[in-house]
Amino acid sequence: MNILEVNDLSKVFNLHILNNKKIEALTDINFTMQEGEIIGLTGKSGSGKSSLMKCIYRTYLASTGQIIYTSKDGQLDLVKADDHRVIELRKTEINYCSQFLSVIPRVTAVDVVCENLFRIEKDKQVARDKAKQMLEELALPGELFDAFPVTFSGGEQQRINVARAIIASPRFLLIDEPTASLDARTKDVVIDMILGLKQNGTSVLCISHDEYTLERLCDRRIDLQFGRINEVEVVE
Ligand SMILES: Nc1ncnc2c1ncn2[C@@H]1O[C@H](COP(=O)(O)OP(=O)(O)OP(=O)(O)O)[C@@H](O)[C@H]1O
Known part of the structure; x- marks a missing residue:
């Protein structure tokens, strides 16, 4: 189809x-x-x-x-x-993932990744655990999970961006x-x-x-x- x-x-x-x-x-x-x-x-x-x-x-x-x-x-x-x-x-x-992360001020990396997932997974802890697992697979250092992506390197921001785009399986x-x-x-x-x-x-x-x-x-x-x-x- x-x-x-x-x-x-x-x-x-x-x-x-x-x-x-x-x-x-x-x-x-x-x-x-x-x-x-x-x-x-x-x-x-x-x-x-x-x-x-x-x-x-x-x-x-x-x-x-x-x-x-x-x-x-x-x-x-x-x-x-x-x-x-x-x-x-x-x-x-439909999800669109641009080349660069549009950084949301004072939202942690994990919560940025969860943005789309929170719409379908009402248990926030379950959503955050899934995001952390994904970021681990993407080799984002653990100390960055609760940090704000605005200061991240280009590659770190890209991993957040991709994780956010695919976590809720559009x-x-x-x-x-x-x-x-x-x-x-x-x-x-x-x-x-x-x-x-x-x-x-x-x-x-x-x-x-x-x-x-x-x-x-x-x-x-x-x-x-x-x-x-x-x-x-x-x-x-
Ligand atoms: N908002 C806009 N206003 C005016 N012209 C635009 C706009 N967006 C794109 N263009 C023009 O349309 C053409 C195609 O641009 P587009 O960004 O789609 O190319 P691209 O293949 O994605 O390029 P790149 O690989 O560099 O991102 C270019 O000539 C560009 O200048």
């Missing part, structure tokens, strides 16, 4: 401060995604990867086209869906560069965690420039060039 069907999608940015200069970030984007599939989104810097992800998450409103998402309650077009429905889906099914995960600043061992742990989600049915769209990550993770790759799909490659 398709979880996602993107039809004739385009995104044009109008830069009002530059005499309405138009930037065609995405043009004629068409692809489908199966439930439980992991698609790697590749392409040079500026090719439109983040814009595509943000259109799907509805941070950006697509200029034309459809993004048909099959939710647990049926199909809807994420381009046209009303804001309340989109917010509801973000709480229950149905559809959009994830941007999940392994970019990680050492080889932690990279493997993150890849194994994402593959674990896939085994439970999660569909994953993953932006990555890292060949090792793409090779281990992806069923298919979609390569963007100047905002258009250049190539769709099925990984054997």
Whole structure:
């Protein structure tokens, strides 16, 4: 079953401060995604990867086209869906993990990770134990669990960010560069965690420039060039 069907999608940015200069970030984007599939989104810097992800998450409103998402309650077009429905889906099914952690002041690392889990696990202690176990697997030093991530290193923040994105097993995960600043061992742990989600049915769209990550993770790759799909490659 398709979880996602993107039809004739385009995104044009109008830069009002530059005499309405138009930037065609995405043009004629068409692809489908199966439930439980992991698609790697590749392409040079500026090719439109983040814009595509943000259109799907509805941070950006697509200029034309459809993004048909099959939710647990049926199909809807994420381009046209009303804001309340989109917010509801973000709480229950669709998670977006950007490349960098947006740090929440004075919330501990464990509680940042638990943010999505608290919605479904009402016993806070159970949720925190699960978060600690995950952070241990990701080799975050124990003394940082109750510290505030604002002062953490790039790699430490990234582990918090990834753990927060996957701990509640979203149905559809959009994830941007999940392994970019990680050492080889932690990279493997993150890849194994994402593959674990896939085994439970999660569909994953993953932006990555890292060949090792793409090779281990992806069923298919979609390569963007100047905002258009250049190539769709099925990984054997
Ligand atoms: N909010 C915005 N306003 C105006 N232009 C934008 C905006 N977001 C993206 N763009 C433009 O759209 C094009 C695609 O950018 P995008 O960030 O999607 O590329 P990318 O492939 O994700 O790049 P990178 O790998 O560097 O993150 C670029 O020309 C960029 O300048």
